[in-house]
Amino acid sequence: MTFPTKYPSGGEKQLIEILTGKQVPTGGLPADLGIVCQNPGTAVAARDAVCFGKPLTDRIVTLTGRALARPGNYRARLGTPIEHLLTVAGFDPSQNRRLIHGGPMMGFALESSAVPIIKTTNCILVPTEQELPTPPDAQACIRCGLCAEACPASLLPQQLYWYARAKDQEQLERHHLADCIECGACSWVCPSHIPLVQYYRAAKGMIKESKTEKIRSDRSRDRFEARQERLERETLAREEQRAARRAAAEQKAAAGGADDPVAAAIARAKAKKDSAGDESANS
Ligand code: SF4
Numbered sequence: 001m002t003f004p005t006k007y008p009s010g011g012e013k014q015l016i017e018i019l020t021g022k023q024v025p026t027g028g029l030p031a032d033l034g035i036v037c038q039n040p041g042t043a044v045a046a047r048d049a050v051c052f053g054k055p056l057t058d059r060i061v062t063l064t065g066r067a068l069a070r071p072g073n074y075r076a077r078l079g080t081p082i083e084h085l086l087t088v089a090g091f092d093p094s095q096n097r098r099l100i101h102g103g104p105m106m107g108f109a110l111e112s113s114a115v116p117i118i119k120t121t122n123c124i125l126v127p128t129e130q131e132l133p134t135p136p137d138a139q140a141c142i143r144c145g146l147c148a149e150a151c152p153a154s155l156l157p158q159q160l161y162w163y164a165r166a167k168d169q170e171q172l173e174r175h176h177l178a179d180c181i182e183c184g185a186c187s188w189v190c191p192s193h194i195p196l197v198q199y200y201r202a203a204k205g206m207i208k209e210s211k212t213e214k215i216r217s218d219r220s221r222d223r224f225e226a227r228q229e230r231l232e233r234e235t236l237a238r239e240e241q242r243a244a245r246r247a248a249a250e251q252k253a254a255a256g257g258a259d260d261p262v263a264a265a266i267a268r269a270k271a272k273k274d275s276a277g278d279e280s281a282n283s
């Protein structure tokens with residue numbers, strides 16, 4: 001089988017489709033197809049954890065770009081400052097204007113190198129200005145459709161862009177924002193230099209936040225309704241007990257009244273008093 005060396009063939013969903021012909025369902029996981037797709041780093045970390053009880057404390061980080069004298073793959077402990085790794089790799093700050101966490105397509109610019117390596121830090125890109133020029137300012141969308149042609153997930157990036165700007169969650173979901181793999185291909189081909197993928201990331205964050213907020217408010221509504229039901233059950237039970245006591249007292253009074261009318265009157269008064277006491281305790 002020939003495997004296309006076309007970006008982003010290495011993406012999980014694309015890889016599965018190319019190799020098996022199966023598509024991961026919208027909003028689903030490869031596991032829904034009975035498939036698990038792991039990168040080698042994750043597979044090694046899982047082996048270390050399961051077979052040797054070794055936690056993930058370090059990982060391989062690719063340091064690359066012409067602003068480094070010694071680019072390469074480095075094993076770094078999680079938490080290592082990126083600036084330390086750059087020093088080890090011979091970083092020349094005069095050659096570089098942007099530090100990128102991740103690859104050239106899916107990575108994001110770092111404000112500072114004083115941040116640590118984390119378990120998802122696969123690559124730090126340290127390009128020269130000639131290697132990766134600073135993108136020009138974004139212009140208005142000219143509706144050329146190039147982004148849709150480039151999208152490997154067959155989405156409509158232009159529409160997603162409008163809906164992301166409008167914060168229209170319903171339309172974003174209808175246009176399958178969740179299926180965007182954030183490959184950056186649409187941003188790359190956009191002649192207006194619109195950072196489309198950044199809009200999608202922000203929109204995904206917004207949707208996630210509002211779903212979390214909905215779950216939180218659903219839970220507090222359920223708690224409130226459960227409490228109301230419990231209070232109603234308790235009130236009903238107390239009323240039933242009160243009625244039973246009153247009936248018993250009246251029965252007793254009726255039985256005793258034939259022999260002693262004074263004792264019957266006292267019993268009736270006592271039942272009435274008990275009943276009044278319950279009501280004031282419940283109020
Ligand atoms: S590639 Fe850019 S300019 Fe063209 S339709 Fe897409 S967003 Fe608009």
Ligand code: SF4
Nearest residue numbers: 151180181183184186
């Ligand atoms: S980043 Fe753009 S090209 Fe890539 S999947 Fe998302 S919409 Fe499609």
